[in-house]
Amino acid sequence: MFKQITIIGTGLMGGSVALAAKKRGLVERIVGCDRAETLERARRAGAIEAGSTDPAQACAGSEVVVLATPVLAILDFVDRIAPHLSSGMLVTDVGSTKKEMVQQAQAALGGEAGKRVLPGHPMVGKERSGIEQADAELFEGGVWLFTPIAVGNASCTAGGGAWRGNEWIQFVEKLGAKPVFMDVERHDRLCAWISHLPQMIATAFASTLEDYVGDDDQIKAIGGRALRELTRIAASPYSMWRDIAMTNTANIEEAMLRMEQKLAQVRENLKTTGLREEFERGNKFNR
Amino acid sequence: MFKQITIIGTGLMGGSVALAAKKRGLVERIVGCDRAETLERARRAGAIEAGSTDPAQACAGSEVVVLATPVLAILDFVDRIAPHLSSGMLVTDVGSTKKEMVQQAQAALGGEAGKRVLPGHPMVGKERSGIEQADAELFEGGVWLFTPIAVGNASCTAGGGAWRGNEWIQFVEKLGAKPVFMDVERHDRLCAWISHLPQMIATAFASTLEDYVGDDDQIKAIGGRALRELTRIAASPYSMWRDIAMTNTANIEEAMLRMEQKLAQVRENLKTTGLREEFERGNKFNR
Numbered sequence: 001m002f003k004q005i006t007i008i009g010t011g012l013m014g015g016s017v018a019l020a021a022k023k024r025g026l027v028e029r030i031v032g033c034d035r036a037e038t039l040e041r042a043r044r045a046g047a048i049e050a051g052s053t054d055p056a057q058a059c060a061g062s063e064v065v066v067l068a069t070p071v072l073a074i075l076d077f078v079d080r081i082a083p084h085l086s087s088g089m090l091v092t093d094v095g096s097t098k099k100e101m102v103q104q105a106q107a108a109l110g111g112e113a114g115k116r117v118l119p120g121h122p123m124v125g126k127e128r129s130g131i132e133q134a135d136a137e138l139f140e141g142g143v144w145l146f147t148p149i150a151v152g153n154a155s156c157t158a159g160g161g162a163w164r165g166n167e168w169i170q171f172v173e174k175l176g177a178k179p180v181f182m183d184v185e186r187h188d189r190l191c192a193w194i195s196h197l198p199q200m201i202a203t204a205f206a207s208t209l210e211d212y213v214g215d216d217d218q219i220k221a222i223g224g225r226a227l228r229e230l231t232r233i234a235a236s237p238y239s240m241w242r243d244i245a246m247t248n249t250a251n252i253e254e255a256m257l258r259m260e261q262k263l264a265q266v267r268e269n270l271k272t273t274g275l276r277e278e279f280e281r282g283n284k285f286n287r
Numbered sequence: 288m289f290k291q292i293t294i295i296g297t298g299l300m301g302g303s304v305a306l307a308a309k310k311r312g313l314v315e316r317i318v319g320c321d322r323a324e325t326l327e328r329a330r331r332a333g334a335i336e337a338g339s340t341d342p343a344q345a346c347a348g349s350e351v352v353v354l355a356t357p358v359l360a361i362l363d364f365v366d367r368i369a370p371h372l373s374s375g376m377l378v379t380d381v382g383s384t385k386k387e388m389v390q391q392a393q394a395a396l397g398g399e400a401g402k403r404v405l406p407g408h409p410m411v412g413k414e415r416s417g418i419e420q421a422d423a424e425l426f427e428g429g430v431w432l433f434t435p436i437a438v439g440n441a442s443c444t445a446g447g448g449a450w451r452g453n454e455w456i457q458f459v460e461k462l463g464a465k466p467v468f469m470d471v472e473r474h475d476r477l478c479a480w481i482s483h484l485p486q487m488i489a490t491a492f493a494s495t496l497e498d499y500v501g502d503d504d505q506i507k508a509i510g511g512r513a514l515r516e517l518t519r520i521a522a523s524p525y526s527m528w529r530d531i532a533m534t535n536t537a538n539i540e541e542a543m544l545r546m547e548q549k550l551a552q553v554r555e556n557l558k559t560t561g562l563r564e565e566f567e568r569g570n571k572f573n574r
């Protein structure tokens with residue numbers, strides 16, 4: 001599908017895009033951009049053919065540039081590569097929040113932003129980071145959200161003609177993902193509820209366990225599947241979540257506050273029929 | 288191992304004990320006790336040979352009586368079958384809280400309680416209940432907690448001689464479980480943290496989602512593995528959890544309060560380095 005793409009940030013997500021594309025024969029050549037040591041690991045993993053620590057150099061000659069770093073670095077890279085974008089080159093990303101990315105693209109590219117940048121967010125991941133965790137099947141069966149930037153009154157997806165964004169959307173489908181399009185405000189609010197709140201819950205739960213029963217070495221052996229499931233993603237790195245917390249603060253705060261209120265309500269009703277109502281509501285979500 | 292055992296409550300847990308025992312050839316005959324309609328389903332599932340709606344009748348001639356109902360019903364059955372216990376008959380259970388069960392056994396059997404009753408709690412389960420969910424492999428690889436009742440200064444497990452409790456402990460090992468023994472106070476406190484708090488978190492989270500984004504039919508399709516993991520057990524039935532909440536209230540309240548405080552702390556530190564500390568503590572739990 002593509003002769004050459006550039007992946008900026010060759011960790012879990014960028015590496016998985018590379019391995020998935022190679023396995024399916026979708027790209028002839030992948031150029032990485034990261035620290036030299038990380039590029040070397042990506043090369044050894046078979047994820048990239050070439051690499052550069054300089055983003056402008058890494059982008060030269062590519063049809064698509066994929067930003068696959070934590071969100072704050074994505075914002076920086078949008079700024080840094082904007083002057084180097086050649087005609088027909090598409091910038092996309094895999095960041096977990098989208099509103100600030102869209103604003104940054106509009107600030108850097110003005111009216112061109114909608115044509116040149118397609119913000120994306122695959123709803124998959126792992127709790128451990130790094131190229132060694134990269135997986136050619138990571139996107140199989142998952143959803144890949146897109147928040148296209150409006151061009152005039154319509155977003156690019158609505159327009160006809162040769163827009164490289166359409167090729168990228170077909171590309172992610174070939175990786176096994178299902179593209180879903182939504183408004184950027186709705187994206188960040190929805191992800192606060194279904195992705196960012198779960199992370200904060202898991203982190204808070206594991207941290208609380210560490211505080212109160214962390215010295216009990218039987219806990220993990222005794223705990224069943226539910227304990228493992230509710231603490232698995234607490235292994236996720238701060239470096240990634242700091243940026244999500246920084247760029248979606250108000251939505252996450254609201255979701256967390258509602259969760260705290262609900263927990264208090266459940267606690268205050270442990271011995272009343274109020275508990276039944278909460279269980280029935282929880283059961284309903286799972287139907 | 289046993290000629291006949293009685294299982295009172297032939298749902299998910301009782302049914303799984305029955306199927307697991309039969310598959311491994313550990314019992315010649317299993318008698319169920321439940322409502323007539325439930326017994327019929329257990330018979331069709333191949334879990335029991337005979338059944339009675341009357342507990343005294345169901346227990347006659349059995350070496351072991353397994354109480355596998357929700358906790359409040361277990362407490363009732365301890366009382367009801369106490370007068371019908373013949374010499375050498377062991378009563379055990381699979382209830383999720385143990386302190387009130389131990390107190391009930393001591394009230395009903397006095398100094399005999401330690402010899403006649405072995406409180407147990409397999410740390411496995413499923414979010415759906417009923418005999419149709421029963422699984423001969425449910426206990427494989429799980430822990431089976433026991434809180435033996437003291438006899439004089441020592442618990443029965445410490446004494447020599449022919450105590451039927453030892454046979455039951457070997458039996459659960461043959462089902463694939465690992466027996467772990469602990470003090471009843473520690474059991475209820477530990478389970479509040481690693482089993483009851485996770486349930487209340489999942490229920491509160493699913494209920495909150497239902498409140499604020501329940502009308503968005505894309506949520507479950509978009510949400511990834513973490514969303515599924517954090518809401519799976521919210522499908523668990525109120526009927527079981529009401530009894531756990533009623534019989535371990537103080538421990539669950541404390542664990543929930545600590546969790547609420549931690550969530551508030553994380554929320555108040557979304558933009559500070561306080562977030563790093565909580566992620567590092569959460570990471571530490573998962574190491």
